[in-house]
Amino acid sequence: MNEKTIANNKRFQDQLTSLRKLAQPFFLPLEQSSGWNFIWLLISLLFCVGGLVLFFLTTLIQIFERLQPILLEKYFGGVVGTVEFIWESWWGVFFIGIFLIGSLNFFNFRHQLRNKRWVHWVLLGVIVLMLLAVNGINAGIGFIARDLTNALVEKQETGFYRILGIYACCFAIALPIRVSQIFFTYKLGIIWREWLSNSLISDYMKNKAYYILNPNDEEATDVDNPDQRITDDTKAFTGQSLSFTLGIFDAFLTFSLNIIILWTISKTLTLSLFGYAAFATSVLIIAGKNLVRIDFDQLRFEADFRYGLVHIRDNAESIAFYSGEEPEKAETNRRLNEVVENFNLLIIWRVIIDVMRRSINYAGNFFPYLIMAIPYFAGEIDYGRFIQASFAFSMVEGSLFFVVNQIEELAKFTAGISRLEGFQSQVETISKKTEEPFKNSYLSNQSILIKNANLYPPGNNKPIINDLSLSINQNDSLLVVGPSGCGKTSLLRMISGLWQPANGTVERPKTGDLLFIPQKPYMILGSLREQLCYPTDQDKFSDEQLKSVLNEVNLSSLIKRYPDLTIKQDWPRILSLGEQQRLAFGRLLLNSPRFAVLDEATSALDINTEEHLYSLLKKRDLAVISVGHRPTLIDFHESILKLSGDGSWSLNSSSNYEFNRE
DSSP states (O other): OOHHHHHHHHHHHHHHHHHHHHHHHHHSOTTTSOHHHHHHHHHHHHHHHHHHHHHHHHHHHHHHHHHOHHHHHHHSHHHHHHHHHHHHSHHHHHHHHHHHHHHHHHHHTGGGGTTTHHHHHHHHHHHHHHHHHHHHHHHHHHHHHHHHHHHHHTTOHHHHHHHHHHHHHHHHHHHHHHHHHHHHHHHHHHHHHHHHHHHHHHHHHGGGHHHHSOTTOHHHHSOOOHHHIIIIIHHHHHHHHHHHHHHHHHHHHHHHHHHHHHHHHOHHHHHHHHHHHHHHHHHHHHHTHHHHHHHHHHHHHHHHHHHHHHHHHHTHHHHHHHTOHHHHHHHHHHHHHHHHHHHHHHHHHHHHHHHHHHHHHHHHTHHHHHHHHHHHHTTSSOHHHHHHHHHHHHHHHHHHTHHHHTHHHHHHHHHHHHHHHHHHHHHHHHHHHHHSOOSEEEOTTOOEEEEEEEEOOTTOOSOSEEEEEEEEOTTOEEEEEOSTTSSHHHHHHHHHTSSOOSEEEEEEOOTTSEEEEOSSOOOOSSBHHHHHHTTSOGGGSOHHHHHHHHHHTTOHHHHHHOOOTTOBOOHHHHSOHHHHHHHHHHHHHHHOOSEEEEESTTTTSOHHHHHHHHHHHHHTTOEEEEEOOOGGGGGGOSEEEEEOSSBOEEEEEGGGOOOOOO
């Protein structure tokens, strides 16, 4: 076996592993069951459904034999004969056996089907049952088409119209079954999508994985546009997974019900079909390999283009102030060109595949005529049997060419699996890493203690801080100063637990007892009430409390403008930076943490407002760590930590520290 074959086999195995990791947990716990268990349950589902349909069909025939035996024998003799043949031969024992095996298998896995997983299997079983019912009707239509054609040839007018009425009844019965199958398929698809999206969001938001996973640095994380992967890719994956799974079931059922009919009519036609299908499928699968890579790139380029437009929308005011329309347009056009160039390549390969597929399908139309013409002209079969053979051939051909007919969708599906499973694996890996201690521990005495910590920026060996030792207790206040770029914000990241020191330890309070306020406060997508309460539950505070806090931080004008606190607005655009900073202080007062970390949180405020806000913090007995450049900040802090930018630092008392303009 050469290296290329080995590499292809490995890629195929990796793809199957990725598919299993994404699909199996919805139906069967991944950690408690193997992939073979999952496949065996899918087969068992077919066993159960097949057995139920056979029992139902047998019961239905017995009822008609009592009520309308002549009608049953005359127009459904083929169906009755097939069912009688099954029960009179070893096939009857076989169907009973597989039904019992399938049922026992589900019984053995009953503990793994908790947490409503049994609902997913029931829905899938109902869909497969409806597929089997429709295929059964289609198989019966083959016999009806035979009799209808013979009635036309023999000019039996009365019999023709009677058979035509039965033909219409078959379609009338099949239509609601097919519509119901489509409904339940969509229903199962949205349940699966909701489950998978919630699972991804849970991992994405757990232990700050969303922060560690840089969405725009594909080189570092191998993941681009998490928003698209959670939205579009999950939607495509669940929909296409169900489509292909049910398509395979449908193809299998179509093949099973029609191959016997085709074999009894012409063994030569059946064997010719097998050989032709094997050749055509192999050719198209080999030719379709390039589509997977191109479709993968198309998904990424489309997501990058969309993200660029979202970026313009989110930063519309800043772009307008700069009059930066030209560079923004150039960057957007660059992303659009990537979409167009890759899609042009995609067009070429889609046309090539489509031409090959259509040529194969057109060529398949000649087989029944070439092979069945000989026995027909020899008088061995009548014209109705000729038509039935052609009908059965087309049904079996469609089932055998399922992969061929879906080659383009299969390429998209394969590309989507790679993107979605890659994102899932990255999130899980990062989530597990963040669960490990970052040399941090929580103290019951609610203090921040840094011992001999060395801090480096990610991916850089130049130290920001060397051998820092620092203790901040309840009611302490520390001001961090230094030139721009010296690592002040990086220190706050380390204190907040976002960055890990290379050496030493950082001991800090538990989550909820430390609140960080950046220079540009975070404004959520929500109401004014939700803005103030974030990240605490909004039901914890009354309107009076919220309005009181707004008055405390000098935002009484906001109450007048928006007396209804549940109103939702584009707050980052409506509120000035100064108003946002005051609102952030209101948020801080409501959450009442033990430690407040402020990164130039008053830079947009006048000195009097700054003094007022810091005095509010002092009254609350909070420990405060601030970063700032204003000399006035010294009055609100007991200690001054000065960073130099080369790793060195000095700790001074505010009473004997002289503030130099950095």
